[in-house]
Amino acid sequence: QVQLKESGPGLVQPSQTLSLTCTVSGFSLTSYSVHWVRQHSGKSLEWMGRMWSDGDTSYNSAFTSRLSISRDTSKSQVFLKMNSLQTEDTGTYYCARNWDWALDYWGQGVMVTVSS
Amino acid sequence: DIVMTQSPTSMSISVGDRVTMNCKASQNVGSNVDWYQQKTGQSPKLLIYKASNRYTGVPDRFTGSGSGTDFTFTISNMQAEDLAVYYCMQSNSYTFGAGTKLELK
Numbered sequence: 120q121v122q123l124k125e126s127g128p129g130l131v132q133p134s135q136t137l138s139l140t141c142t143v144s145g146f147s148l149t150s151y152s153v154h155w156v157r158q159h160s161g162k163s164l165e166w167m168g169r170m171w172s173d174g175d176t177s178y179n180s181a182f183t184s185r186l187s188i189s190r191d192t193s194k195s196q197v198f199l200k201m202n203s204l205q206t207e208d209t210g211t212y213y214c215a216r217n218w219d220w221a222l223d224y225w226g227q228g229v230m231v232t233v234s235s
Numbered sequence: 236d237i238v239m240t241q242s243p244t245s246m247s248i249s250v251g252d253r254v255t256m257n258c259k260a261s262q263n264v265g266s267n268v269d270w271y272q273q274k275t276g277q278s279p280k281l282l283i284y285k286a287s288n289r290y291t292g293v294p295d296r297f298t299g300s301g302s303g304t305d306f307t308f309t310i311s312n313m314q315a316e317d318l319a320v321y322y323c324m325q326s327n328s329y330t331f332g333a334g335t336k337l338e339l340k
Binding site: 154163164165166169179180213215218219220221222223225226227228 | 236267269271278279280281284285290322324326329330331332333334
């Protein structure tokens with residue numbers, strides 16, 4: 120069945136780089152796009168970017184200068200790297216599969232705290 | 236950026252109630268609006284895609300309507316398990332509404 124699972128460090132120091140991995144199963148990254156979405160505690164959802172099935176990427180303009188999304192299709196993994204982290208980047212980060220422009224399967228999320 | 240203004244912010248409801256919430260887009264998004272349910276401690280779950288299409292396995296008490304800039308999401312017969320926060324999202328450029336939290340009266 121379709122599954123997505125995020126992994127990465129729970130604690131990152133300010134000004135450092137966040138590296139997260141989304142490992143998928145049950146579908147191919149060359150057939151489906153994968154999005155990254157984050158959520159501040161108790162707040163709404165914020166779209167960060169997308170890895171298209173053809174390997175292209177799209178980003179939220181709010182993150183463009185410090186966000187990078189890549190993938191390793193052989194490992195069924197999508198990566199998120201975001202630099203210059205600040206305390207405002209604390210939150211839960213999700214990856215989700217694109218289906219007909221909606222997000223139909225979501226990972227469980229990984230909580231990231233930015234603190235010294 | 237397209238802003239999705241969702242209302243109301245919260246609702247106090249009873250089991251069996253008909254619940255309606257709205258999302259207004261700051262510009263025309265066609266039918267490219269989806270609705271998600273997020274229960275406490277869980278990931279969001281897709282309920283409605285392209286404004287009015289029920290996703291696989293979603294009960295028919297959940298319906299969506301609208302096009303252009305104005306969209307509505309309705310739960311026809313509120314169940315206890317429907318207590319959650321509901322978000323609209325436009326999929327032209329991917330922005331979410333602020334959410335509507337359903338609480339028991």
